[in-house]
Amino acid sequence: MPSSEWTVTLALAMSTTLVLLMVCLPLAWWLARARFPGRSIIEAILSLPLVLPPTVLGFYLLMVMGPERWPGSWYTQMTGETLAFSFVGILVASLMANIPFMLGPMVASFRGVEEELLEAAACLGDGPWRSFSRVVIPMAWPGIVSGMALTFAHTMGEFGVILMVGGNVEGRTRTVALAIYDDVQGLQYQQANQSAMMLVAVSIALLVVIQAWRPRGWLR
Amino acid sequence: MNDLLRVNLEKAYSSDVVIRAAFSMPAEEAGVQILFGPSASGKSTVLRCVAGLTKPDRGKIACGDDVWFDAAGRIDIATQKRRIGLLFQQHALFPHLTVFENVAYGLREIHPAERRRLVGEYLERFRISECAARLPHQISGGQQQRTALARTLIVKPRVLLLDEPLSSLDTLLREKLWTELRELFTAFGKPVIMVTHDRREAIALGTHLAVLKDGEILQQGRMADVFSSPQHVDVARMLGVETILTGVITRREAGMAVVKVAEQEFLAVCPEDAQERVHVCIRGEDVTLRRSAEPVDVTSVRNQLRGKVHSIEDAGALKQVQVDIGHLLTALVTRHAAEELQLAPGIPIIAQIKATAIHLMPVSVKEIQRVENVNQSTNLDT
Incomplete structure (x- = not known):
């Protein structure tokens, strides 16, 4: 039954999660360790999508994605297509909207790794990369997993931003959440209910994943 | 050929305290240099500089022919290349690894069978075989201490550094461990530098003593000499x-x-x-x-x-x-x-x-x- 909405939604959720994982791992590590005066300002800016109305965020993203303005104009030059109303466009928007969901749990769990443990690893012969993979990643794993699950779940259900930037184009930018809205508008309650139930199932499955990675005894 | 561990350093600790320390000891013999002083006297900083975890402002640190730090020559060898063993105050055991995995942590490029044998030997020697599969928070303070020691010594460091190693343990256990540590230091056969603020611990374990206050070494020398003839009224007072x-x-x-x-x-x-x-x-x-x-x-x-x-x-x-x-x-x-x-x-x-x-x-x-x-x-x- 995988309709085009589900394909778009899953592709969007998976690519958002993977790209943000790559971007946020180093960013979160830096935020967790660095000490400089402007750090709290940077953290505030990065968590702005949490408090901003999705339509507002979507509106401004749409503005910069049009073919007249940079970086939208640059994208159009390179590819011959507009960034707005395309899959790449909603992916970029989704990345922006989800940064705090990935970053927050990661920073918190990285802060839980005591400096002394890294020093101990260095004394035992590990350089920074090795101790990152042998100490930091395993210790912060629960935080990384919940960041990924939160991002995935949030992307599955994102409505305002996607609608503004993507424009509800079938097969390209229409996600399940948008399809439910359309179905309700067209009084297709049966159809809407089916999609909604599926989203509920996915959300519960993700919660189970987060629970399974609950910190064990050594972390409280 | 130079066979001394030489430390000579200067490090600004805060705006008004500069830590200065200079001492040397044979690099291939057993010897226990105690850095003794009240808290904030700079003794831990000296230890961290030797380990390469803190960078001195000036000076030189060398072990035998290897220069670890030289401000003038812009040499600063990373901690992981110095082969030092550091025992932390709170043990710093990896909480996500079992006792076995903690002890094995520093062993790399070694055949798995050989690794198992060697770790087994150290677990046995430090009497922690029975808790090999447990996580650090599931074992007692004394066992944590011995796990940290085993983890440090199994990689055969060139220098052993101890930062108030017994301060997290209760008095009774601490005094029992003095004998064990003394035997261990002798068996180790290489330089040991230990930070402590407990003068009985200093007497029990050290061969050489440096008394620090406000970043300065007030007096240093053989343990017995410093104790029997303090040259400074602060030293006399600190030594009891x-x-x-x-x-x-x-x-x-x-x-x-x-x-x-x-x-x-x-x-x-x-x-x-x-x-x-x-x-x-x-x-x-x-x-x-x-x-x-x-x-x-x-x-x-x-x-x-x-x-x-x-x-x-x-x-x-x-x-x-x-x-x-x-x-x-x-x-x-x-x-x-x-x-x-x-x-x-x-x-x-x-x-x-x-x-x-x-x-x-x-x-x-x-x-x-x-x-x-x-x-x-x-x-x-x-």
Whole structure:
């Protein structure tokens, strides 16, 4: 039954999660360790999508994605297509909207790794990369997993931003959440209910994943 | 060929404290250098500089022919390339790894079978085999301590550094571990540098002692030398000399000196370099108390001082008695002796001190004023 909405939604959720994982791992590590005066300002800016109305965020993203303005104009030059109303466009928007969901749990769990443990690893012969993979990643794993699950779940259900930037184009930018809205508008309650139930199932499955990675005894 | 571990460094600690330390020790022999001092004296910073975890501002650190740090030559070898073993105050065991995995952590590029055998050997040696599969938070403090030691020693470091290794353990366990650590240091056969603020621990484990205060090494040398003849009034106080008085030498004869402190005279062995003004240092355990004077033996080099009991306090298994002899003199006596003498504040008492137990220390000019109003006891551990 995988309709085009589900394909778009899953592709969007998976690519958002993977790209943000790559971007946020180093960013979160830096935020967790660095000490400089402007750090709290940077953290505030990065968590702005949490408090901003999705339509507002979507509106401004749409503005910069049009073919007249940079970086939208640059994208159009390179590819011959507009960034707005395309899959790449909603992916970029989704990345922006989800940064705090990935970053927050990661920073918190990285802060839980005591400096002394890294020093101990260095004394035992590990350089920074090795101790990152042998100490930091395993210790912060629960935080990384919940960041990924939160991002995935949030992307599955994102409505305002996607609608503004993507424009509800079938097969390209229409996600399940948008399809439910359309179905309700067209009084297709049966159809809407089916999609909604599926989203509920996915959300519960993700919660189970987060629970399974609950910190064990050594972390409280 | 240079076979010394040489440390000579300077590091600004805060805006007004600069830590300076210089010492060396044989790089291929067992030897335990104690860095001793109160908190914030800079002793841990010295240790961290040797480990490469803190970068000194100036100086040079070398182990044998390998230069680890040289400010002038812009050399700063990373911690992971120095092959040092550092034992942290809180052990710093990896919480997500079992005891076995913790001990095995530093072993790399080694055949898995050999690795299992070697780790097994160390688990056995440090008596932690039975908790090999447990996580660090599931084992006792003593077991954590031994796991950290095994993890550190299994990689055969060139230098062993210990940062107040026993401070997280209770007193009883700590004293039991002294014997174990001493044997371990001997078996290790390489330089050990240990930071502590517990003077009994320093005596129990060290061969060499450096006393630090406010970032400066006040005195250093062989353990026994520093303890028996402190060169500085702060050193004497930190090393547990309970009574420090200031007096003037009035007579010298046959290697002995008579020192006048207010109305009292003390007979003491006279150091060669003694000036007129001296500190009179007396340890509490060298003072014996009596109710009546002994028949005076002219040849006895013994001080008999008449006074009154000022106060009596518990000091572990002993009683600390302050005797008012014009100044306060601290005596440490057993509970049994205190009962036998029926000690109580106000009763007359005679304090006896052998002349050889009184250590005279020159007074520097700037010290004179400061020290004269201090003749109360100080105890670093409290």
